Amino acid sequence: MQLFYTTHIADNKALLTDDEARHVKVLRKSVNDHLHLIDGTGYLYEAVITEIVETKKAHEVHLNIVSKNLQARSRDFHFHLFIAPTKQNERIEWMLEKAIETGLDSITFIQTEHSEKNRVNMGRLEKICISAMKQSGEFYKPLINDLMNFKDVLHSNKDAVQLLAHCNSQFEKQSLQDYSVAIKNANINIFIGPEGDFSETEIKQAYEMGFKGLSLGSTRLRTETAGLYATMALSAVLGK
Amino acid sequence: MQLFYTTHIADNKALLTDDEARHVKVLRKSVNDHLHLIDGTGYLYEAVITEIVETKKAHEVHLNIVSKNLQARSRDFHFHLFIAPTKQNERIEWMLEKAIETGLDSITFIQTEHSEKNRVNMGRLEKICISAMKQSGEFYKPLINDLMNFKDVLHSNKDAVQLLAHCNSQFEKQSLQDYSVAIKNANINIFIGPEGDFSETEIKQAYEMGFKGLSLGSTRLRTETAGLYATMALSAVLGK
Incomplete structure (x- = not known):
């Protein structure tokens, strides 16, 4: 149609x-x-x-x-992705297109200590969002939020399960499959850092605020691959 | 490194x-x-x-x-993706890059009844494969196979769990999560059709050969999104 x-x-x-x-x-x-x-x-x-x-x-x-x-919502959970923009715009753009096709409710871009890029083209992302919505037959338009400082975002969203994806092996982490019971029917916020990862200070601060560590598997993922992996893995683990 | x-x-x-x-x-x-x-x-x-x-x-x-x-393999299952090439080369190319980052062992391109494109640039795909391997720290190079006719592929691979992803609601389908026990430690072949989907005849033939129907969720996915979704969902459901 x-x-x-x-x-x-x-x-x-x-x-x-x-x-x-x-x-x-x-x-x-x-x-x-x-x-x-x-x-x-x-x-x-x-x-x-x-x-x-x-x-x-x-x-x-x-x-x-x-x-x-x-129309009925296709998911019984709410997924909000927080992600650092990539150096190349096109990498975030295709990630957004694919994430909307598979199930994303909100996205917020974050500025972190190791961020190399602190600007997103909101107009272009809005266009991609509408096109992906139409393509995939989605009736609910995802919310796209402009860049916010990671430290400011840390203190909001108290009613959501907050999962911080990072590569630092000093901190405890679990997979989405491990969290599948805890996140059922929940508001789920997943945070993806820049190419240089979240800093140790940022990870500590997040854990102190009640965030849980999230592992996205054993291989090294680019930022945009991690964002899409989180979206698709969530859909696969929780159904939709 | x-x-x-x-x-x-x-x-x-x-x-x-x-x-x-x-x-x-x-x-x-x-x-x-x-x-x-x-x-x-x-x-x-x-x-x-x-x-x-x-x-x-x-x-x-x-x-x-x-x-x-x-080096140890990062997965205890073997995943072979069979997929119809997309009209635009770049869509299959980024799919391959991301699939290798998240976990793919073999890929075979298939020619189906509704295929609009019956050629892939093997040289370029090999280059992308090596670059993605290095980027993600993978030690095992995925095998990339040139185009084969879907009918010919149907009759090989007897020792694998064969899952056909399609959008035809007349045929029974289940999600990867539903198959998670059956596919543990297995050789898993997942088949993704072209934009126009597999034909009814193709689906019937595959089911007669023992293929199971695979549902990739409730939204309409482009071919390359479906290929990547299968890869990422498999990794999320089975761990790696």
Whole structure:
């Protein structure tokens, strides 16, 4: 089923703009044709095209909503990934695309002691997010949060199970499979550090705040591979 | 630990060529410096540089082996992925990189009824394979097999658990978690189809040959995401 994304839905009317409106044109749809819309809040809308506006400045498709149905969430846990951005943007970008396809509710980028990059392109990540949502038939749009300092994030999220993935063998760690009972139906926050890992001070601080150590297997993983591994492993271990 | 890959090891002598030899130069290594070598068969070698040859035509580093130690495998199961190539080469390429980082023993590309692409760039995939091995500290080089017809592959591999991942709801399927007992310590073959999925005929034939149906969750996955999901989910469910 082809899905179109818009946040412009009110009073049984909907509006598609920009890429979404151009896509309607590419598919040669016209007035009176029916489309399926999503707005990222869990609803699936059926709508009928009432007007297509195409000028040099704007592409717009106006629709009337025919039906609106709330879709069930596909997971009974909430997964929030905290991850240091990689030096190359494209590595975080594909990680986000794949993580959304397999099951991610929120992502927050973190600035850590060993971070080499402290900027993310939010506009581009939003676009990737919407495209991945449509591709995978997800009705709930993941929340993407801009960069925060790791120390600030440490003190929030008290109601979640907080798992810190790191490679320091001095600190106790367990696998997601080991945590599977503790994290069932929970709010799960998983933290992935930069290429240089979390510092010893950061790990200590996190453990003092009640974080648990998470092992992602015996091989060395790149940051973006670790982020995706956490997402996919969680889905495999808890089902969805 | 920085690893160098070569298949030229004999009589306690080793030779690095091309990219590997150039990398030695980039790192400003010279005669009498020690390097760590791998050959993809599970051994870790320590070697000392005896000669560096650099001409317009060739880059070569000659070494004497100082020690040789067989490393333990990181998994107690053998995972062979069979997958249809994607239209865009880069999608299969990053999938391979990430799959090797997380745990893959063999990969075979398959030609199916709905395949849109029936060619893979073996040379490029070999390079990605070696780079991912070195990056993740793997000592066993995964085997990469060129395209085979799905029908031909169906009749081999009698000693493995054969799991066919597909999206056809008419056929019974279970998750990797459900199969976790049956696949422990086993040779596991997982089959991933093209964007258009395996045909009904192909699924029927496979089930008749004793294949089991595999569900990779409730969301729609692209081919390369499914391949990586299978790899990561297997590692998460069985440990490694």
